[in-house]
Amino acid sequence: MRYEKLFISITTICYAFYIFSYPPSFYNDDSLFLAQGIDFFSVIDFSPHFPGYPALIIFGKTINIFVEDSKLTLFILTASSAILIPTVIYFLVKKIVNYEAALVAYIISLTSPYLINLSLTMLSDSMGLFFFLLGLYCLQVNEDKKAGFIFAIALFSRPSYLILFVLGFIYLLFYKKESVKNILIFFCFGIVFFLGFIFINEGFLYIIEAKRFIIGHFNLWGTGQNSEINWFENIFQFSNIPYALLIYCIFKINYSLKLYYALFIFYLLWILLAQNPDNIRHIIPLILLSNILIASALYSYKYIIIPLFLIFNLLTISNFSQNYSPIENIAKDLKNEDKMIITNRGIEILRVLQPNTVIDKYYSHSTNYLQTHNQTITISTLKPKNKKYKEYRGRFLGEHTYYLYQ
């Protein structure tokens, strides 16, 4: 037992050293908005964007008292959350199944290329998942009051995981009625605290912004994406081949994991129906749930499972060698300050980092007009045809390759 904990401590620290060897680098505009929100919280000014991520902002503001650099603070907070996820998975699976399954789940999660995605994107996903899994662990050890408040932190770190909470709540009502009261009371304390933070800062501006953002912007930005990726490609790709083992989990259902089966099925439907396949990171909760299910069903074949995952995980990770995000690498390379930049990726990052005028490609007709009347350069994730271009590769699985061309 002591050796397992030593192994987990050492490997987690090694992984932390590996992640913090990367410089903090903005993945997309959302990560910039979160960093700006740590400095000055104002949802209407996209600082950060709706829904405001109050738990992340409060944690960030606290860390930033010592760090005094919101970009670095955001990196420390989100990367640390990701780094600790495999450890929480270990304790969770150990409690539900046994230590062997827990160790398998830990190893295949720690070496997952998706964990690097969570660690480096500087977005709310890692914090949301860390606290959600921690809440599940507290639920498992009957620490209901702690679980309630931790679930509130998770929800207000990453509100778009709402479906996981709704499903978890239904599960409690059916199978753990005795815990509902305490969980709900402390969850409501959290809701009051975080909503209070938002409304004290924003007042009814928050409602105005919520309405504008939800009604007006979902379709607008969605149509501006220049990607041809679909969920089929995202799911059936090389790095996910070991997850074919999930089929075995269907035939060997462990009923003590019924909540995790339900979360897996509903979250799979959720991403297929409602999430943008352009962002492969939406698949990550599914990957972590799969790790739990596969490890729990197949831990007795650990000498096959672990090497299999290690081979696929490490081969995938070895494809990436960049330190900075493509948009920051492009910003470093841009020499001509007079040329206008046309893009629908990292618009605000470029506006912060570059003196050039940046044109939002969403407004396609005014963009076309400006393109024909000015000297421009274009940034896209679609490889241009019949044009000379420079390629900027991503740092990890799910970070797009960007193309820069005249």
Add this chain to the structure above:
Amino acid sequence: MTLYKKILIFLFITLSSINLYAYSYAAAGKEPTIDARESILKFVNSSDFGEAATVFEKTKKNYTYLSGLHDKNLVSSLKVAIDNKNVDQINKWLNVSLAAEINRRLDGGLKNIKVFNVSKVMLAKANKFFKLLEPSLTKEKKEDLSIAIKGCIKAIGNPGLFGVGAKPANKDNFIKYQQKVLSILKSL
């Protein structure tokens, strides 16, 4: 299955459906002036000035309103530019329509300076129109306009947290920066 459980399942499905639309990225909102500008430029880019004139007629009411606010020549000059198939002039007067929107929002910000929430929304919208106008401005005008709009935003103050860190609105400063903005916008 009891009615209680059925209600829960219904609530679950409903909540999930609502959240389908709860995730998005940053973009400026739907605005008639922006939409009309995009539509007119779409046809101008393909030299279909007949269709551009049709779009103009459909959106004339909005341009008439903006003319009254900012530049009385906006409607007539935009119409003449489209009729004459003068691409540069069409673009110029469409930019004036964006300038009129900035003017309008700053005016709204000043009128509501004592109501922080309303004033802030107005200035946030002014800033979004500025970002659309920005590519058509010279470097100097772009910088000056950016500083002046930020000056207006600062001038509305901040109610603070329960009054802690509150900064009162400064109407004189607002007017000073608003005049700077207007002098740049009028020179377009």
